[in-house]
Amino acid sequence: MGTNTPNNEKPPTAAKSYTPLFETNRRSTQSQLLNKLFAATVFLGICSIWFYRFTHPNPTTHRWVWVGALFAELWFGLYWVLTQAGRWDPVFRSTHKDRLAAAHPDKTLPGVDVFVCTADHTIEPPILVVNTVLSLVAYDYPPDKLAVYLSDDGASEFTLYAMLEAARFAGSWVGFCRRFDVEPRSPEAYFAAAAGEKSEGGGGGWELDQKQYEEMKDRIESATQLGRIPEDALLQHKEAFSHWDGNNKYSWRRDHPTILHILIDGRNPPPADGVNGSSLHLPTLVYLAREKRPQYHHNFKAGAMNALIRVSSKISNAPILLNLDCDMYSNDPSTLRDALCFFMDERKNHDVAFLQLPQMFDNVTKNDIYGSSLLVISRVEFPGLDSFGGPMYIGSGCFHRRDVLCGRDFDPNGSKLDWTNYGRDHEHTVEQLEREAKPLADIASDHNTLWGTEMGLKYGCPVEDVITGLSIQCKGWKSMYFDPKREAFLGKAPTTLPQTLVQHKRWSEGDFQIVLSRFSPAWYASGRISIGLQMMYLCYCLWAPNCLAVLYYSIIPSLYLLKGIPLFPQISSPWVLPFAYAVAAKYLYSLAEFLCSGGTILGWWNEQRTWLYKRTCSYLFAFVDTILKTMGLGESGFVITAKVADEDVARRYDKEIMEFGVSSPMFNILATIAMLNLFSLIGVVAKCLVAKDGVGVRVVFDEMGLQLLLCGALVLINWPLYQAVFFRKDKGRMPGSVTATALVSALVVCTSFVFLY
Numbered sequence: 227m228g229t230n231t232p233n234n235e236k237p238p239t240a241a242k243s244y245t246p247l248f249e250t251n252r253r254s255t256q257s258q259l260l261n262k263l264f265a266a267t268v269f270l271g272i273c274s275i276w277f278y279r280f281t282h283p284n285p286t287t288h289r290w291v292w293v294g295a296l297f298a299e300l301w302f303g304l305y306w307v308l309t310q311a312g313r314w315d316p317v318f319r320s321t322h323k324d325r326l327a328a329a330h331p332d333k334t335l336p337g338v339d340v341f342v343c344t345a346d347h348t349i350e351p352p353i354l355v356v357n358t359v360l361s362l363v364a365y366d367y368p369p370d371k372l373a374v375y376l377s378d379d380g381a382s383e384f385t386l387y388a389m390l391e392a393a394r395f396a397g398s399w400v401g402f403c404r405r406f407d408v409e410p411r412s413p414e415a416y417f418a419a420a421a422g423e424k425s426e427g428g429g430g431g432w433e434l435d436q437k438q439y440e441e442m443k444d445r446i447e448s449a450t451q452l453g454r455i456p457e458d459a460l461l462q463h464k465e466a467f468s469h470w471d472g473n474n475k476y477s478w479r480r481d482h483p484t485i486l487h488i489l490i491d492g493r494n495p496p497p498a499d500g501v502n503g504s505s506l507h508l509p510t511l512v513y514l515a516r517e518k519r520p521q522y523h524h525n526f527k528a529g530a531m532n533a534l535i536r537v538s539s540k541i542s543n544a545p546i547l548l549n550l551d552c553d554m555y556s557n558d559p560s561t562l563r564d565a566l567c568f569f570m571d572e573r574k575n576h577d578v579a580f581l582q583l584p585q586m587f588d589n590v591t592k593n594d595i596y597g598s599s600l601l602v603i604s605r606v607e608f609p610g611l612d613s614f615g616g617p618m619y620i621g622s623g624c625f626h627r628r629d630v631l632c633g634r635d636f637d638p639n640g641s642k643l644d645w646t647n648y649g650r651d652h653e654h655t656v657e658q659l660e661r662e663a664k665p666l667a668d669i670a671s672d673h674n675t676l677w678g679t680e681m682g683l684k685y686g687c688p689v690e691d692v693i694t695g696l697s698i699q700c701k702g703w704k705s706m707y708f709d710p711k712r713e714a715f716l717g718k719a720p721t722t723l724p725q726t727l728v729q730h731k732r733w734s735e736g737d738f739q740i741v742l743s744r745f746s747p748a749w750y751a752s753g754r755i756s757i758g759l760q761m762m763y764l765c766y767c768l769w770a771p772n773c774l775a776v777l778y779y780s781i782i783p784s785l786y787l788l789k790g791i792p793l794f795p796q797i798s799s800p801w802v803l804p805f806a807y808a809v810a811a812k813y814l815y816s817l818a819e820f821l822c823s824g825g826t827i828l829g830w831w832n833e834q835r836t837w838l839y840k841r842t843c844s845y846l847f848a849f850v851d852t853i854l855k856t857m858g859l860g861e862s863g864f865v866i867t868a869k870v871a872d873e874d875v876a877r878r879y880d881k882e883i884m885e886f887g888v889s890s891p892m893f894n895i896l897a898t899i900a901m902l903n904l905f906s907l908i909g910v911v912a913k914c915l916v917a918k919d920g921v922g923v924r925v926v927f928d929e930m931g932l933q934l935l936l937c938g939a940l941v942l943i944n945w946p947l948y949q950a951v952f953f954r955k956d957k958g959r960m961p962g963s964v965t966a967t968a969l970v971s972a973l974v975v976c977t978s979f980v981f982l983y
Contacts, residue, residue, distance in 0.1 A: 246574070247326050247567035251318045252613075258315065265310050268811050272303040274804035278795065287791055291782060295793055298775040305768065306812070311761035312610030319612070319708050321567040323560060330570060336645045337371040337544030338562055339628075341534045343527055344552035345379040352388030353446050354553055354718070357412040359389065361556040363396050363509050364403040364411040366563070369492050370650075373510035373542035376552075377530040381482050381515040383470045387455050388446045389513045390463060393489040395442050397506050402435045403559070412555035413439045415588065415716070484667040485515040486537065488656045510542055516667040525678060527621070528690035532682035535631060536666040541659055545648040547631065551622040554585070554717040561714040565625045568706055569643065576642045579630040579703035580695065582616075583623040583710070584608065587719035593828040595882045596726045597836035598719035602816075605823035607762065608707045614758035616705025618766070619695025623715045633681040636702030684745075689736030693745050696763060700754040721875060722885035726836065727844045727892050730769075734840075735848035738770035742856055770852060773845035780842060780899050780940060784906040785979050787933040790913075794932035805932060832882075835943045842899060843892040878958050884946040885958045897951065897960060897968030898975075900944040905976045907937050 252258075279296040283289070340362050344350045355376065362374045378385045403411050410416055417436050449455055460467050469485050492510035516533040518524050525532075531549060538544070546569060548562075558564075561583075568574075568581050584604040594601075611617040627634075627643055634641075651659065665671060672678070678685030683694045699705065720726040744750060747763035755763075786793050795801035820830040878885055886893060910930075914923045927934065950960040951968070 244573055245325050245329065246322070247329075247571040248319055248321045248574075251320065253316065261313060264811070264815070265313070268808055268815075269303075269307070271804045271808035271811070272299075272306065274801075275299055275808060276303065278801050278804065282795070282801065284792065287786070287793065291786070291793065294778055294782060298778045301771075301775040305765070305772065308761045308765040308768075309607075311614070311758040312607035312765070314610060314758060315613040316606065316609035317613045318609055319568075319706065321564045321708070321710075323563045323567065326563055326567050326570065330566075332368045332371075335368060335371055335566065336546055336570075336643075337373070337542060337648060337650070338367065338546045338548060339534075339538045339542050339544040340372070340374045341377065341531060341538075341547060341549040342375065342552055343377045343379065343530050343534075343549070344385060345527070345530075347380055347382040347384050347450065350552050351447075352382075352385050352450060353414075353443055355385060356388050356392045356442075356446065357414045358550065358552055358555045359392050359511070360396060360399055361410060361412040361415075362550075363392075363490075363511060364400045364559060365509070365556065365561070366559040367509075369507045369509045370494065371544070372562075373492065373512065373538065373544065375512045375514060375534050375538055377534050378485075378513065378515045379524070379527075379530045380479050381485065381518070382479075383455055383467060384446075384450045386466060386485070386487070386513055386515075387449055387459060389489060389511070390459065390466070391442050391446055393511055395438060396490065396508055396511070398435060398438055400508055401506050409559065409712075410555065410557045410716070411559055412557075414443075415555060415557075480518055480520050482515065482518055484517040484664050485513070486660050486664045486667060487513045488541065488660055489513055491656050493650055493652055512537070512541060514667060517669050519669060522669050522673055523685075525672075525685045526688070526690070528678060528683035528685050528687075528694075529672065531690075532672060532677045533667040535628070535682055536671055536677075537663045539628075540651070540663040540666060542650050543628075543648050545628050545643055545645060547626040547628055549622065549624055549626070550715060551717060554622050554715040556714070557586075557588075557716045558710065558712045558714050561710070564708065564710060564714070568708065569625070569627070576640075577636065577638075577702070577704045578616075578706055579627055579636075579698050580616075580619055580705045581625040582608070582619060582705060582707050583625075583714045584707075585620065585623055586713040586716055588716040589721065589879075590719050591880065591882050593826050593832055593882055595832050595879070595884060596720060596723060597829075597833035598726065599825070599829075601823040601825050602819050604709065606819050609709070611759060611762050612705075612707040614756040614762070615699060616759075617707040618763065619691045619698075619705070621689070621691030622717070624691075630698060630703060631682060633676065638702070641703075687736050687739055687743070688732055689740070692737060692766070693740050693743075696740070696745060696747065696751060696755075699759070700751055702754075721879040722887070723839070724885075724888055724890060724892070727839065727890075730840045730844040731848045734769040734845050735852050737767040738848060738852045739855070741767045742852065769840075770845045770849040772841045773849050776838070776841040777846065777899075779936070780838070781902060783933045784903045784937045784940065785976070787930055787937050788906040788909045788976060789980060790910075790926075790930070792929045792933065794930075797928045797931040802932065831943075835946070838940075838943060839896055843895050846895070847892065874957055878956065883956075883958060884950065886947075886950045886960045886964075887958045889961045889963050893960065893964045894967050894971075896947065897964055898971045900940075900947045900951075901968045901972035902975060903937050903940040903944070904948070905972055907934075907941050909976070909980075910934065910937075 253261075276296075276299065279292070279299060283292050342355070342358055342362070344355050359374055359376060363372075365372060376385075376389060399411075399413060402408065408416055410419075413435075417439065445456065449459075455467060466487055469482070488510065490508050490511035492508050495507040514534065514537055516524075516530060535547070538547075546565070548565070565581055568578055585600070586604070587598060590599050608617045628648070629643065654662070675681075683690045684697060687693045695705065720729055740746060741748065741764070747755075747760050747767060751760050751763065783793050794805060817827070817830050820833065821827070825833075875885055875887075910926065914926055947960070950958070951965050954960075
């Protein structure tokens with residue numbers, strides 16, 4: 227926390243002197259020292275807690291209970307130590323696009339290929355994909371050096387139809403963006419922001435473009451809802467839609483040949499009556515559905531990305547690649563030029579393999595009800611990783627060097643990117659390019675090859691991005707992190723609690739699989755990357771095992787509170803001080819970090835609740851599934867997070883009302899733990915109320931004050947869940963079956979523990 231102070235960089239003194247294209251800033255020395263001293267005091271408190279557990283066993287408790295508390299506190303303390311690596315020496319980077327423009331005119335800029343991945347048109351609506359694609363096509367970048375590729379892993383005719391409509395609308399939209407320099411360049415986002423406001427300089431052109439967009443949107447959504455492509459489109463693009471004739475749409479998604487269409491050929495400026503009736507030069511736009519057969523594993527998103535790398539090498543062959551999720555639209559048209567400041571810096575670009583930008587969302591509520599913004603990770607921890615060799619690759623909003631993704635080894639003496647080795651094929655026609663590029667997306671180009679092992683994204687892990695980035699860094703390459711003042715990309719955050727829990731279950735499961743694989747940061751990365759970066763990889767990859775310690779602390783102390791047996795030092799004992807200081811310091815520092823990252827106090831509280839729910843549910847299921855898979859009793863899967871919600875759900879989300887609404891094993895666990903803590907608190911309060919004198923009450927508060935405080939905090943943080951169980955009547959309330967199961971389970975556990983244990 228502290229003031230950023232830029233490194234001193236002298237201006238060039240001669241024509242051939244070095245001019246940096248980006249700056250690296252660090253916190254002031256005083257701020258870093260204060261942070262490290264504070265961390266040292268917290269660690270001293272943690273060590274004191276460990277010492278207390280070792281030297282003060284409670285004879286009234288079972289040995290396993292005391293040992294369980296010791297192991298939970300050992301885990302919390304050691305995990306806290308891992309998190310400090312991301313706070314040790316954070317760096318913050320800024321770019322000089324003016325210097326880039328002076329040193330590299332548009333004609334000399336390298337090509338950029340943008341990859342967008344979608345997998346299911348029912349979960350990721352085609353109009354959402356269209357808005358992302360149109361925002362990318364409208365980048366402020368030479369169109370002959372920009373190509374946008376869409377990978378449709380669902381092989382949906384409706385997604386192809388939407389892309390054809392987008393290609394037709396692109397000329398009008400890009401022209402409008404260039405004329406009035408609008409931001410953002412996603413039509414949906416722009417028109418929503420401009421609603422009710424007078425467009426500056428747009429006039430009737432703004433209204434005309436909005437009308438054209440709404441008409442296109444209606445056609446796309448109508449086709450999707452009706453389940454059929456309009457007849458005029460089928461006749462106009464008969465060959466494109468011929469792939470779906472007479473095929474079973476469900477089995478087709480898993481069994482089909484490669485489908486490849488170059489929708490816009492951006493190699494050369496069109497004639498006056500060129501593309502879409504306009505002389506406007508547009509970037510290349512390509513639709514791809516790679517071949518799939520049921521007898522071959524398609525490797526999810528990693529397989530789709532590798533197919534895009536191969537196909538693009540034939541069509542546009544840009545040296546720089548950008549990959550985005552289909553809901554991550556461009557919010558800043560100059561982002562490509564920002565990225566090139568890192569890749570084209572003469573002295574500091576030779577070892578940069580990829581540049582990661584933060585994932586931000588445009589639908590996060592003011593107080594971020596589900597903790598989706600991950601503000602501390604984006605604003606605190608990733609800058610900390612950057613000082614140790616760069617952040618991890620998180621799957622979206624990342625710029626790559628093509629040669630590195632294709633397996634190039636790092637050479638300290640010569641790893642600079644040679645732009646002359648790349649370029650487009652201007653000799654072949656569109657039909658010839660399609661014909662020659664199509665086999666590159668076939669199974670034969672991927673199966674039993676180096677793709678997925680030595681080249682491209684790694685196969686065999688649900689978080690192919692993290693393991694790919696780690697393997698690249700272990701070769702000696704570095705990555706960088708750039709958090710621009712204006713968000714580069716904006717996506718859609720989950721709008722329900724089930725979506726959030728399922729998403730984090732997939733992430734934590736994949737990360738934990740990495741720990742148990744040969745690419746584990748614990749041993750594979752040892753000696754290949756810095757210790758600080760190794761610690762932060764372990765911090766994220768050990769999300770899943772967090773469930774064990776958190777479950778213990780969420781259940782056992784409350785049950786022993788109900789039983790009247792203390793597990794912590796008395797309030798009057800000096801040993802209470804390490805517990806009080808470590809907990810208070812940790813959470814106050816966490817609150818300060820969150821506020822400094824742009825959050826609110828209520829947003830921090832919501833994040834703590836989501837933290838609890840993820841660790842008692844998402845991480846538990848991830849931990850169990852990973853162990854079963856390691857034992858050969860399960861298989862990895864890939865779950866797509868829904869990008870849309872119905873009107874009632876969206877309305878409750880906007881009001882920051884937590885959404886339950888469906889029966890789920892995760893909710894059974896959440897509700898049971900919440901009820902157990904509520905019954906425990908009610909039980910101990912009832913004991914105090916029926917006490918004949920105040921002595922018993924004072925004894926309870928003195929001997930079990932910390933347990934009472936912990937149980938009370940768990941009850942308080944679960945207030946939205948209690949509302950969903952007891953008070954709410956809307957469809958987002960807790961299902962009756964879950965409520966009944968939780969009440970009975972918690973009551974049985976509490977009663978049995980008090981009277982039978």
